Amino acid sequence: MTEETKGQKKKIIPKKNPMPAQDPAERIKNFHEVALGYTEEAALAEAERCLQCKKAPCRQGCPVEVDIPAFIKLVAEKDFAGAIKKIKEKNALPAVCGRVCPQENQCEKYCTMGKKNEPVAIGRLERFCADWELAKGVLPQEVAPPTGFKVAVVGSGPGGLTCAADLAKLGHQVTIFEALHVPGGVLMYGIPEFRLPKRVVQAEIENLKKLGVKIEVNAVVGKFATIDELMEEEGFDAVYIGTGAGLPYFMNIPGENSCGVYSANEFLTRTNLMKAYLFPEWDTPIKIGRKVAVLGGGNVAMDAARTALRLGAEESWIVYRRSKNELPARHEEVEHAIEEGVKFAFLTSPTRILADENGQVKAMECLRYELGEPDASGRRSPVPIPGSEFTMEVDTVVVAIGQGPNPLVPRTTRGLEVTRKGNIVADPATGATSKPGVFAGGDVVTGAATVILAMGAGRVAAKSIHAYLMNKKEQA
């Protein structure tokens, strides 16, 4: 905005500048990214929509309090380098968050523009800035002189990556231990290529390496060494646990171990991490049949249903116990799924999976539901309708009803307090656990949540770890 236009009444443009996207008919045949990103023109036009509100309600909706009006102002001024710097003051992974944050429940939910019109497309602008920087090559960041302290980060999801980056910049020597053969956590094995290209994640990881962070893959903590051993034998002064919520829940209904029933984790890991969509060029296979039913209604379920289409399913169904209004997935993902031809069976849940004589899935017995009283989560709870049984023929079932924390680390760590559900107990303000020198955050603490919350937790923990180490130094 220039000085002249300031103070003048702004012309309101009611709608967001549209996000260019691959045509649905085309994109269901490939795994390339669906949303193509703003052009500079669109970004400038969108930035102009921002009212630069004094109170910036959008900022309160952001879990890491990015200074949203400030970065949008810089975009409008074409100072993209300044804009990305502003974002990065608070958000370490903007290229990721710009793509996968549920903005409609966060910043954009509170945007003043959104009261009467569509909110400013904050997420799209964030992505634009981050992509601009990635295309140009990220500038090296400053690293403080070595402190001599060693920190272990367990798990390389968004929380672990953020914590590692912040600590490295403060001069600590950081090693990330990752169980799988590539770092990135859910960003690599869970969220599909068509929503979050893996090159974007790997670019963030390259930046981390430039900060001096060591990454040991194929390293399952609790197996090759426990947390206690890392601290006592390998000389780590502090540990951050960001092992996520990687344990798949099943329905516990008869027939669930039939051939053709996958957890969403298996289905997505085969496809994303092991690149089964490139079979037989890549060795890991996946099989989907003609008709796929995905159980659940979150981001994970949408990702599985859309993946199934791309793998060649003729029909891909979301089977969800509640109605469309309660779908927990991001709006954009639901819309994209509908555009692509994913079908929805709302108010439906299976009671049994039926298999043929070879153990191969052939159908699901289902019940229909209606919505009753609101439950603890405030959503109306589904109540089965007696006598509403029906059979749905399917070849593949993907169970996407949630994940819990993997018990491996809690079980092998002395003195680490966990909840009844197995989540690690950590102070939200500091990330401190019941064990001195051990901090935790992300899905392993909160249960399956979001990228930005995990990132925020990693950042909070990095601050506390730094304070803990500095305190340790003083005492020594």
Add this chain to the structure above:
Amino acid sequence: MYKILEKQVFSPIIKLMVIAAPRVAKKCQPGQFVILRTHEEGERIPLTIADFDRQKGTVTIVFQEVGKTTRQLGALEAGDCVRDFVGPLGTPSHIENFGTVVCVGGGVGVAPVFPIARAYKEAGNHVIGIMGARTKELMFWEDKMREACSELFVTTDDGSYVRKGFVTDVLQEVIEDRGKEQIALVLAIGPQPMMRACCNLTKEYGLKTIVSLNSLMVDGTGMCGCCRVTVSGQTKFVCVDGPEFDGHQVDFAELARRNAFFLAEEKLSAQRWEESRKSAGCGCGCRCGGGH
């Protein structure tokens, strides 16, 4: 990258490799396994830790070439590397002094039995070893087994070595000869039909039998559920709850069905591999163009 320090060829389809993997070697226990990937586009496959040397930081694997990945692995030589090697995975064998333990190894199953038999013996058990192979040329580690066990019986299905008979025949003779009261535990590891046959036999005698299951796997850390089996009517994950289970409680039929799920894809992969080998000379995936 994890270097192959040594390779032994026991038969055209059974091979041993010693791999440099200090982190795994330091902590592994009998009964645990690794997951490896030979190259970037490769599949993650589980293989049991057949032996280890904590000082040298090495882990020994013995594998049978059954499909694409094991054949590709078998085509590598000492000095080559495997891309990924993660472990030790799974729950270690429960080792204590039970009294007399019978350890049955069928085919390539002799390799995983070896470290467990050795640990049983070190714990004070009288270990009766039974090892069998289809034919003489598939037999390996008789010497190591003789050392690990208190006594050892050897058999071949076709009678080409020592005697003719299945391991189950020998197992039955041992039970009859010693008396079932004298035997505290049976451990059986090998192809699924063999483990199943051992369990059917020991059930008749009421002899507790431990088996090590070889389900399909992806991550090996409890994250995907690909490896689930039904044991005592409950779903278990082989990679974290096992691989050892009470054989009398395992739903072997379900396991066999689940393991056959990708049969068509496995065939296609193996076929493509054979063709690429013919055309590229070496074809081990190293893209050397046949040079090594």
